Amino acid sequence: MEFPSFDHLNVWRACANVRVWILFLLLLLLKSDIACSGSDYLVGLGSYDITGPAADVNMMGYANTGQIASGIHFRLRARAFIVAEPNGNWVVFVNLDACMASQIVKIKVIERLKARYGDLYTEENVAISGIHTHAGPGGYLQYVVYIVTSLGFVHQSFDVIVNGIEKCIIQAHENLRPGSIFINKGELLDGGVNRSPSAYLNNPATERRKYKYNVDTEMTLLKFVDDEWGPVGSFNWFPTHGTSMSRTNSLISGDNKGAAARFMEDWFEQKDYGKTDSVVFEDDVLLRRISNIIPSRHDNHHELLELATSFQSPPGRPVSKTSSVAKRVRSAHRKVDKPRFVSAFCQSNCGDVSPNVLGAFCIDTGLPCDFNHSTCGGKNELCYSRGPGYPDEFESTRIIGERQFRKAVDLFNAADEEIEGGVDFRHAYIDFSQLEVTISDQGYSEVVKTCPAAMGFAFAAGTTDGPGAFDFQQGDDKGNPFWKLVRDMLKTPSKEQTDCQRPKPILLDTGEMKKPYDWAPSILPIQILRIGQLIILSVPGGTILSPSL
Numbered sequence: 304m305e306f307p308s309f310d311h312l313n314v315w316r317a318c319a320n321v322r323v324w325i326l327f328l329l330l331l332l333l334k335s336d337i338a339c340s341g342s343d344y345l346v347g348l349g350s351y352d353i354t355g356p357a358a359d360v361n362m363m364g365y366a367n368t369g370q371i372a373s374g375i376h377f378r379l380r381a382r383a384f385i386v387a388e389p390n391g392n393w394v395v396f397v398n399l400d401a402c403m404a405s406q407i408v409k410i411k412v413i414e415r416l417k418a419r420y421g422d423l424y425t426e427e428n429v430a431i432s433g434i435h436t437h438a439g440p441g442g443y444l445q446y447v448v449y450i451v452t453s454l455g456f457v458h459q460s461f462d463v464i465v466n467g468i469e470k471c472i473i474q475a476h477e478n479l480r481p482g483s484i485f486i487n488k489g490e491l492l493d494g495g496v497n498r499s500p501s502a503y504l505n506n507p508a509t510e511r512r513k514y515k516y517n518v519d520t521e522m523t524l525l526k527f528v529d530d531e532w533g534p535v536g537s538f539n540w541f542p543t544h545g546t547s548m549s550r551t552n553s554l555i556s557g558d559n560k561g562a563a564a565r566f567m568e569d570w571f572e573q574k575d576y577g578k579t580d581s582v583v584f585e586d587d588v589l590l591r592r593i594s595n596i597i598p599s600r601h602d603n604h605h606e607l608l609e610l611a612t613s614f615q616s617p618p619g620r621p622v623s624k625t626s627s628v629a630k631r632v633r634s635a636h637r638k639v640d641k642p643r644f645v646s647a648f649c650q651s652n653c654g655d656v657s658p659n660v661l662g663a664f665c666i667d668t669g670l671p672c673d674f675n676h677s678t679c680g681g682k683n684e685l686c687y688s689r690g691p692g693y694p695d696e697f698e699s700t701r702i703i704g705e706r707q708f709r710k711a712v713d714l715f716n717a718a719d720e721e722i723e724g725g726v727d728f729r730h731a732y733i734d735f736s737q738l739e740v741t742i743s744d745q746g747y748s749e750v751v752k753t754c755p756a757a758m759g760f761a762f763a764a765g766t767t768d769g770p771g772a773f774d775f776q777q778g779d780d781k782g783n784p785f786w787k788l789v790r791d792m793l794k795t796p797s798k799e800q801t802d803c804q805r806p807k808p809i810l811l812d813t814g815e816m817k818k819p820y821d822w823a824p825s826i827l828p829i830q831i832l833r834i835g836q837l838i839i840l841s842v843p844g845g846t847i848l849s850p851s852l
């Protein structure tokens with residue numbers, strides 16, 4: 304397959320040159336892994352704002368009807384990379400500062416890309432995934448369950464996300480240039496804790512023994528290096544929930560991952576790049592608009608003049624070769640072409656990983672919550688987890704963001720394993736309501752089947768990151784007659800479904816509720832991208848990387 308729009312780059316022309324070919328063949332004979340032009344890929348990165356409506360819209364994540372946006376903590380972005388193999392395949396990965404991607408968003412994005420680029424970008428080779436912030440505007444998903452609290456579909460939320468993804472892919476496309484990709488992995492131990500440690504203990508001991516911790520602590524980072532410009536960005540994956548900001552927060556925020564991305568982009572722009580130990584925050588030197596050395600009275604003209612003259616102007620320096628105006632203009636001119644550094648902090652298998660690392664405590668007594676049910680004196684709504692900046696959620700967001708940022712910088716600076724090999728992709732729709740699964744353990748083997756989706760009573764208890772209301776409890780395997788009555792007014796689960804879901808008592812039979820349209824998805828889009836030895840498996844809610852690296 305040809306890569307139609309990059310012919311003008313003439314990047315691979317070198318390969319057509321006979322002498323280079325001979326040299327190339329010689330190198331092959333020598334079993335060298337040096338490719339014909341020094342880099343194996345075309346790489347492009349892009350980034351665009353997706354902040355959305357900052358007032359009067361319910362926020363996605365906590366399913367809390369009272370959590371309505373009323374301002375901005377910091378803005379949200381979509382960040383994308385494109386990797387293309389010359390005369391081969393190409394793939395796109397988009398990371399959204401949103402709770403998750405959505406199928407309807409992707410359909411719209413692909414429609415727009417088709418109008419612009421023909422068949423270059425399709426649902427097959429574009430993966431879109433979210434960082435799981437719980438502080439972004441909601442209403443952009445197509446299933447009823449996800450838009451109940453936003454009182455329906457919110458066009459403003461939807462449009463800004465579709466638009467931002469399209470724009471960041473266009474930017475990445477226009478930045479496509481020869482480059483290399485490096486990969487590095489490392490452990491980050493203080494970025495998340497298991498928020499359901501009692502549930503984790505229900506896993507068989509033989510399985511638990513395979514892992515050192517009860518959460519995944521690995522961060523994997525890709526570093527993108529332009530042949531001409533040097534490093535142009537990085538994407539990393541690490542699991543921790545976007546719940547540093549609480550269920551009562553009303554400011555739009557990228558939470559800890561959005562913060563980490565900004566810290567890293569700022570760090571790079573501030574030219575600290577290359578100095579491993581120079582990760583410093585300059586909180587203390589923030590410029591104040593009103594200097595506190597100037598007294599507030601207005602009748603002190605004379606004193607102010609004296610104060611002003613007491614400051615000495617710097618003596619100035621003779622113009623050198625590097626500081627001349629001509630040189631500065633030239634370098635500024637050159638910088639216009641330089642792509643902006645893009646750094647994305649992507650979500651992976653964050654299931655029960657909480658950024659509120661101090662643990663869960665009762666807001667009335669200050670004591671730890673009940674271990675098995677996350678309750679306080681039987682009440683679920685009093686049990687809250689604490690972030691490292693407790694009680695300041697902005698501080699917790701900053702700290703967990705900073706921890707991921709620092710780890711990413713370490714991995715970035717030390718990344719030296721190069722990604723090599725072909726680019727490929729697979730896309731499939733898998734019906735999760737009727738999958739057959741073989742369970743085998745020590746000689747025992749049984750084939751079981753999945754069922755349509757259903758939310759259990761424990762779901763309504765929420766988690767310690769955002770407890771639910773009423774008398775629901777985590778770990779509830781019985782249910783309660785009152786809520787079953789309420790449930791039956793919506794939909795009484797069939798006997799088959801009840802048996803299939805057992806021992807989970809069904810609160811909402813979402814997988815079988817179809818009015819006015821589907822309440823929950825049964826069919827999930829699965830996207831697999833391969834770049835050399837790296838395999839990226841992505842669903843709208845998150846991404847995992849090949850464990851075989």
Ligand SMILES: *[C@@H]1O[C@H](CO)[C@@H](O)[C@H](O)[C@H]1NC(C)=O
Nearest residue numbers: 501504672673674675676778
């Ligand atoms: C939690 O539940 C397990 C299993 O039912 C039980 O053995 C354990 O004692 C309980 N722990 C606490 C602290 O209640």
